[in-house]
Amino acid sequence: MAKRSLLLSFLAPFFSQSFALLSHDLIDVVFHALAPEADSSINSIDHITEVADQINAAAASISNSSAPTPEQRASISCAIESLVFPESVTTASSSQYEVDVTINWSETCWLPAACFVHPQNTIEVAVALKVITAAKSKFAVRGGGHNPNPGYSSVDDVGVLIDLQLMKSLSFESDGTIMRAGPGNRWLTMYEFSEAHGRLVKGGRTATVGIPGYLLGAGMPYFPGLHGMAADSITNYEVVLADSRIINANANENSELFLSLKGGGLNFGIVTRFDIQTYPVIHAQYAVNVYDAADYHNIFEATKEVQRRMESDNKVDTFLAISPSTISIGMLYADTPAKPPTVFEPFLQLESQVDTLIPLTNGTVLSLAEALIEVMPTSNARRIATTTSTKVDSGLYERQHERFLQIVQDNQINAGLSYNIQPVPSSMIREGNTRGGNSCGLSEIPQTWWSFVVEWDDEADDVTAQQTSNSFREVLETTAEEQDLLLRYRFMNHASFMQTVLDSYGPENVERFRSVSATYDPEGVFQELQNDGFLLRKL
Ligand SMILES: Cc1cc2nc3c(=O)[nH]c(=O)nc-3n(C[C@H](O)[C@H](O)[C@H](O)COP(=O)(O)OP(=O)(O)OC[C@H]3O[C@@H](n4cnc5c(N)ncnc54)[C@H](O)[C@@H]3O)c2cc1C
CATH class of the missing domain: 3.30.465.10 (Uridine Diphospho-n-acetylenolpyruvylglucosamine Reductase; domain 3)
Incomplete structure (x- = not known):
């Protein structure tokens, strides 16, 4: 109770100066942090004094201006978040700040948030959000930080980043x-x-x-x-x-x-x-073989045939990861037959195999995921992905690969260019529907999801790199549309900020x-x- 009165006395001038900006909800928020059942609590009177000073300074600057700037709103949010969560907020002055900035998968998302808040449980998320809405501050939410679109799970000094990484229950x-x-x-x-x-x-x-x-x-x-x-x-x-x-x-x-x-x-x-x-648990058989991309005609014919066979065997999973020189093909099967399943014969009969990324293995999804982590590159880079979906057509794959090679040749910025072809069986949509369905508005037909990834180093090349990813997609969509092969759906997880996604759900x-x-x-x-x-x- 003593803490409450002390806190109120510190907060009083702040509320009187900027009552129009912040509502009384804030008092509830701060009281909540002091409540016995809350996991976080304010332990140090010195800390309250220090943060209350910051709040007052921010409030004074806001009350001096007729329209508070986004930066001012973010800074007041951060001051209050620091008061409520003294152990869980990182600001530019803390040693942890650089670590928090550089977590995202793409360097384009390494943005200097006004502060990073690290809630440890659901109540703390609710409180952190209440502070933000009371201050009407910008914010972003980060989970694993793998979305490469700048400002999605990152924000610069106009906002607060709510980072959920500690919530690992x-x-x-x-x-x-x-x-x-x-x-x-x-x-x-x-x-x-x-x-x-x-x-x-x-x-x-x-x-x-x-x-x-x-x-x-x-x-x-x-x-x-x-x-x-x-x-x-x-x-x-x-x-x-x-x-x-x-x-x-x-x-x-x-x-x-x-x-x-x-x-x-x-x-x-x-x-x-x-x-x-x-x-x-599924006991699965899997391999990832690498082929010479010069054999793309035969590889795409084989892909079309495997996609046809997938329609009558829902244990099949496959993907193609394509670079200018190689095509890696994942052959995954949700069973452990004595011999590789016949569905993959069109791939196994290709004469252009040049390497093996993952040898034929009987394992589980965990061992497969671990094997894929081993072979994935891990270096930092600026990155963008873009996506579209089409019907199955090996001719379309071939034409797009030729465009891809042209884009690679025209590449002025030393960017790494690659794309993935993800065969999607109609059973995926059917199985989803039997479980109650989702919001994606997918047609129950065999289809192909494309994702194109650009990786580069220099910030000065951001616009060119992002336009390169866009032109790959535009060219694909134009060709597919002309041949009635374009599907409406754009997969959110691989989409770029230059695309809209939700309208593609219908x-x-x-x-x-x-x-x-x-x-x-x-x-x-x-x-x-x-x-x-x-x-x-x-x-
Ligand atoms: C190397 C790599 C491999 C990938 N493989 C696959 C794959 O196999 N299959 C696939 O489907 N996708 C895949 N993806 C795409 C991936 O699913 C998306 O990038 C996804 O957004 C990443 O989730 P995250 O939590 O790491 O992302 P974040 O960047 O943290 O978040 C992505 C978006 O979700 C929001 N968000 C995060 N947490 C919450 C929350 N708790 N509540 C509300 N909003 C929230 C963020 O604000 C942001 O807008 C891959 C991406 C990469 C980089």
Whole structure:
């Protein structure tokens, strides 16, 4: 109680100076931090004094200006976050700051946020967001930081970055099949934990990726033909809404929000726990072979044939990772037959194999994910990805590869250029639908998802590199459209900030998103205060 009075006396001048800017909600927030049940607490009177001084300085500067700047709002948010979470906020003066700035996968996202807040649990997320909305400050949310679009899971000094990495809780519900995961987890830990319990969780192929951004974009998992997209196995989301209420969204409670979160991204709230249906561990057979890209005609003919065969065998999973000189082909099978399954014969009969990235192995999703991490490059770079989806057509693949080689030849900036062809069986969409469906608006046909990645070093080349990624996509979309091969869907997880995503889910889903946003976020916090993202406000 003494702490409360002391705190109020420090905060009083601040509230009198800038009452119009900040609401009394803030008092609740700070009181909450002092409440006995809260995990965080303010222990040091010196700290209160120091932070209250900062708040007063920020409030004074705001009251002197008729319209506070975004930087002023962010700085006042950070001062209050520091007061509420003395151990969990990083500002430019702390030694941890540089580490926090440089976590994202792409250097284009290494932005100097006004501060980084590291909540440890759901209540702290709710409190951190309350401070932000009270100050009307810009903010961004970061899970694993693998989205390469600048300003999506990063923000510069106009905003606060809520970093969820400390929220790594993992458990199974008492039935032993539903896994509960905090948003600070990455896929490797998810596979380790689930397999230790004899279960398979559907998740990312590159196991260093964070779970929240991946799942909110619906997620392309291993063996998509078996259980649909990763989000199709989610049974419940715990969500912090714009007004800091904490709710559950599932098939029975807040069901429209539940459906919207299955692919709708960061438009509706901050997800603080994912409850995921798991499956018995799969004993799988896998290999990744490397072929000479000069043989692209035969390789793409083989790809078309494997895609045809996948339609009658939902245990098949494959991908092509294409560089100017090599094409690496993943051959993954959700079983361990004595001989490689016949579905992969078209690839195995190619005469252009030049290397083996992962030899034929019987293992599990965990061992496969570990093997892929081993062969993935890990260096830092500036990066961008872009995406589109088409029908299956080897002629289209060939023409696009020839355009790709032309783009590589014209490349003025010494950028690394590569693309992926992801065959998607119709069983993935069907399996998703049998689990209640998602918001992606996918057609139940065999299809191909494309992603094109540019990597470069020099900030001066940002615009050229980003335009290069755009031109790869535009050329593909134009050709595919001319031949009636273009599909509407754009996969959020591989999309660039130069694309819109939500409109590619179709009008019915967009209408639901708008209605859910109006219901759960009537003030438009996630549209207006959130820094950037695949937001409804962009449609
Ligand atoms: C090397 C690599 C491999 C990949 N492999 C795959 C793959 O196999 N399959 C696939 O589907 N995708 C894949 N991706 C794409 C990846 O799924 C997306 O980049 C995804 O956004 C990453 O999730 P994250 O949590 O790491 O991202 P972040 O960058 O932290 O977040 C992405 C977006 O989600 C928002 N967000 C994060 N956490 C929350 C939350 N708790 N609540 C609300 N919003 C939140 C962020 O604000 C941001 O807009 C890969 C990406 C890379 C770089």
